[in-house]
Amino acid sequence: MQSPSPAADASPTLVLSARQQRLLAELGRSDDELSGQDLHARLRHGPDAMGLATVYRNLRHLQQRGLVRSRHLPSGEALFAPTERDRHHLTCVDCGFTLPLADCPVHGIKLPSAQLGGFQPLFHTLEFFGLCAPCRQRQQAP
Amino acid sequence: MQSPSPAADASPTLVLSARQQRLLAELGRSDDELSGQDLHARLRHGPDAMGLATVYRNLRHLQQRGLVRSRHLPSGEALFAPTERDRHHLTCVDCGFTLPLADCPVHGIKLPSAQLGGFQPLFHTLEFFGLCAPCRQRQQAP
């Protein structure tokens, strides 16, 4: 029912600043998710350098518009990626090694509107955790 | 105060220290997830007080054994809950308001072993993000 029309962007509020567009472009350019620090490192130089605070501030704006998604590493560091990219991971709870998953198990899932409570869903995060082979062995025979 | 006698259920690889059992019990006692700080607040007093570092250290051990799961708030704070509890949330990216979901869309999901890469899955985190009604209005008409 909520089939999105192919219309590019009829979003009510699509006012992206130049900085925000640049962040979004940079995220799109990268195959992997990028942390705030990563983005700052990539955008600090050039003709229109961007400060760290600005990176974070605009990242938040993008996220609030549903254009960017973030996931937190066990370390607490946040990684950002375009919302359109629906990729998830398998992470070792011991050493932190990460394996990207091929597809998203909840892709296109639709939450019962009864559970939405007026929310407008923008994106989701799904991460699997476990023990990688080396760490599993190390745990069983220290 | 407990029965230190040779427990009947001598489960293999289930060597939990008293501290770890206490953390697990405290998590089980709570309806909601608890942060490291929360747990410390609850376990700092009493006959067998537990320091903050110990809370975090044992929380990690429990997590590495798959008995406890953690999710990170957008703020970076980590919330812990027993792995058995399979509850997820819908969080507002703007104000942070959180709504628990009734059921887990990926409950009992089985990842293709081809994708596991030797991993032993322990638990997953699934969180939905969006805009709650009040924030959506505020965003459209500031």
Add this chain to the structure above:
DNA sequence: CTGGATGCAAACGCTTTGCAAATAG
């Protein structure tokens, strides 16, 4: 007696915020 667990407090790293200057409209 030996290895692991614990407390305390300092250290850490990422993120946020205060404030004045720069910029947009």
Add this chain to the structure above:
DNA sequence: CTATTTGCAAAGCGTTTGCATCCAG
């Protein structure tokens, strides 16, 4: 000119770590 946005650096915050001590086995 008023309203925003930005930079810089300081502050904030939960979490982690070093180290001496304590406990179990």
